[in-house]
Amino acid sequence: MKDEQMTKEKNDIDEKGEEFVDSPERRNFMGTVIGAATAAYAAGIGFVIYRYLSTGITDSSQLDAIKKIKVDGAEALANNSFKMFKFGSKPGLLIKDSSGKLSAFNAICSHLGCTVSYQPDNKRIFCACHGGVYNPETGKNISGPPPEPLKVYKVLVEADGIYVEKA
C-alpha cells in the first residue's frame, strides 16, 4: 500500500518533470497536526526535565530556621578585632571595637553577595570584591556600590558565653 503510493508519487515526478503537487488543504491540516503533536511532546518532556532538575536539591530552609546560636570562643576576643562564625548556612561577622563594644552582622555584602570582613587598621567593614564599605557599629553602607546596609544581629552576653540572635 505504502509502496504503491510512493511509486505513484515517483511516476508523477517523472511524467511532469516537476515536483509532485498535492492538495494544499491536506498539507496545511497535516502540518497543524504534526506541529501540535511535536509541541505536546516538547511540552511533556520539558515539564519532566524541569521538575526533575528543580526537586531533590539540598534544602537550606531548615538551616535558615535557626534563630539563635552561640559564638564559640567569642569571650576571648581582643578589643578592635573580629570573628567569623556560621549562622545556619550563612557566614556571620562578630566585631569587638576599641572600646570593647560588641556588634554582629550577616557577613553577606548587599551588593553581590561576597563575604565581607572587618579591617582593624581602618576601623571599617570592607568587601574585597568591589570595594564596598560599611560602618562597623551600625552596618550602614557608607561607601562603594552596596545599595543597602548589612543585616544586624543582636548580641547577647549570657552566663555561658556570647550568643547571636536574629532580630
Next chain:
Amino acid sequence: MSNTETKKENTAWQTVQKELDERLKISEIAEMASHKTVPIHKHSFWYYFGGISLFFFIIQMITGMLLLMHYEPGVATSYASVQKLLTKVEFGQIMRSLHSWAANMMVACVLIHMFSAYFMKAYQKPRELTWISGAILLFLTITLGFTGYLLPWDDIAYFATKVGLDIAETSPITETAWKDIATTLGNITNNDPKLIMESIKWPGIIAADILRGGADLTNLTIQRFASIHYVILPWVFSAVLGLHILLIQLHGNTIPKKIEEKKEYRNIPFFPNFFYEDLFAWLLTLNVLAVVAIIFPWGLGPEADPLAPAPAGIHPEWYFMAPFELLKWMPPSLGFINGEFIGVALFGGASVLLFAVPFWDPKEDYSLFGLKICSGKTARIATYYGIFALLGLLFFTGLAYWCLDGKDVCVRMHDFFPWMVRGFK
C-alpha cells in the same frame, strides 16, 4: 546577488534567511542533501536500525547528562545519591529507568545493525572503513554498558565489575606453570623467583590494576569508571560516530548483490522521504522506550558490600551471557594453559574473525602476502560464518538463561571438558 532578488520586497524573516545563507551556505548544503537517495527493496527494513542506534545514543547523552545533575560518584555517596534519585527526585525513577533501558535497547539495536550489515556484505569495498568504525562503535557501546554498570554501586554492579576485570586479567598460562618458569629463570639469572613474578606482569593485569586504581574496587575505581563512562567514552564515541556517518554519506547504503543485479529496487530521496520515515521510527522507538521504562522500572539492589558473598543466581547483562556461559564450559587448565584463557581466546578470536571480514571476504580477488583470496569462494564462507556466529551467540545466550537455576544436566554438561582433562592426567 542577482537584481531580481534584490528588487523583491523581502519580509524581515526572508532578509534574515538570506543574510544567514550568504554566510552559512545552507542552500548549498540543502542542494547536496537533496541528491542523497536511499534504495528501497525487500530488505530495506534493516536500514532503520543504524538510525535507531543513533537515536538511542542521543537519548543516552541527554538522560546521562540529566542523571549527572543528581549523581555523586564515590563509595560513600554513589548508592545514596541513586537512592535519593529514586525516592526524592521527581521523575528520577523514570530518568534512570530510561537510561538503563535505552542502554540495553541500544546494544540490541547495534547488534541487529551489525548483523544486517554483515549479511548484506556492507563491509566490502569501498565500505571497509565504515565496517571497522562500526565494529569500534559496537565495542565502545559495550564498554559504555560495562562502565556504567558499576556507578550505582549496588551488589550486582560490584560483582559484575569484579568478574569483568578478573576476565581481563586472565593470563595465557596457569599460576603453577608461571611459578615453574620463574623458578627456572631465577636459577639461570641468579634472581629471586618471587621478584621475577612480581616484576613481569601480564598486560591484562596491568590494565585491570589501572582501571581499578589498585587491586580492589575502591573509591578510585568508581571515579575512574565514572570518568571513562561520562567523559572519555562519549567524546571518543562521538568522534568515531562522526566518521561512521560521514562514510555512509560518501558511499550510500549497500544494496544486496542479488537485488542490485536483478534491479529489484528503486531509489527514493533521503530528504524528505526517508528522513520522515526515520523520524517516524525514532518516534516509535521513543514511545516503546518510555512505556517499557515506566512499566518495568529499573531496579536497584542492596548496597555493594565487599565482605558480602555473591548473591545466588547472579549473572551479567544479557549481552554478556554468551561468553559467561562459554566460560562455564572451560576446564580449570589444559596442561600449562589457563582454562579461562581458552574461553576468552575462543570468544575473542571468533569476534576478531567477524570484524576482520572485509579482509578475508573482499569484493574482488586479491593477493595478500602471496596468498590469493578468491572472492567467489569467500562470499559463501562469510555468510556461513555469520550464521554460525549469530546462532552461536543465540544458543549460548539461551543456554546460559536456561542453566541459571543450576539444573543437574547443566552441571554435568559444564563438567564435561573438565572431566575429560582430569581423565587424561
